[in-house]
């Protein structure tokens with residue numbers, strides 16, 4: 001009986017350990033910006049779908065760390081480019097419900113422009129309780145610099161303290177020199193929420209353990 005109980009605890013622990021180490025890639029449901037788009041081929045919506053990346057992802061299923069480490073972006077026409085003469089501004093992400101995030105990965109733009117690259121450079125991430133940057137935000141997750149403008153380019157990962165949020169704003173403060181446009185190719189986010197299938201497995205195992213030990217006691 002004691003052996004069985006110990007075995008049960010060990011199985012439970014072994015399930016908990018990989019869950020803590022893994023983190024799931026998650027994508028926003030919707031995105032909007034006050035920076036517009038140069039034309040309908042370069043909409044902001046392009047940055048939250050896997051088109052243009054060297055591998056596909058599935059939000060809520062794909063492992064974040066291995067995905068962003070091995071995936072590049074090289075398709076010049078699968079990216080967002082701002083309206084002319086707007087190089088700074090706000091991009092807002094809505095996750096459709098509360099999620100816990102602790103990193104964003106970004107694949108930048110490789111387009112050149114008058115004065116330099118259009119790739120975004122300095123930006124601040126801010127979390128909010130609505131989709132409106134203008135009426136204030138709850139807090140900042142940090143100020144970051146995106147430096148990689150090569151083509152094809154790997155992702156750059158920006159880490160921050162794990163935060164529960166539904167709305168995230170990216171306040172773009174500079175690009176890499178272009179005087180007329182800013183842009184980037186893709187973003188994904190790192191979720192620290194426990195993946196659903198593991199939660200279910202743990203729940204099932206707990207229930208099994210409870211029933212099993214109850215039965216043995218009788």
Ligand SMILES: [Ca+2]
Nearest residue numbers: 046049050051
């Ligand atoms: Ca894309």
Ligand SMILES: [Ca+2]
Nearest residue numbers: 128132135136
């Ligand atoms: Ca707000």
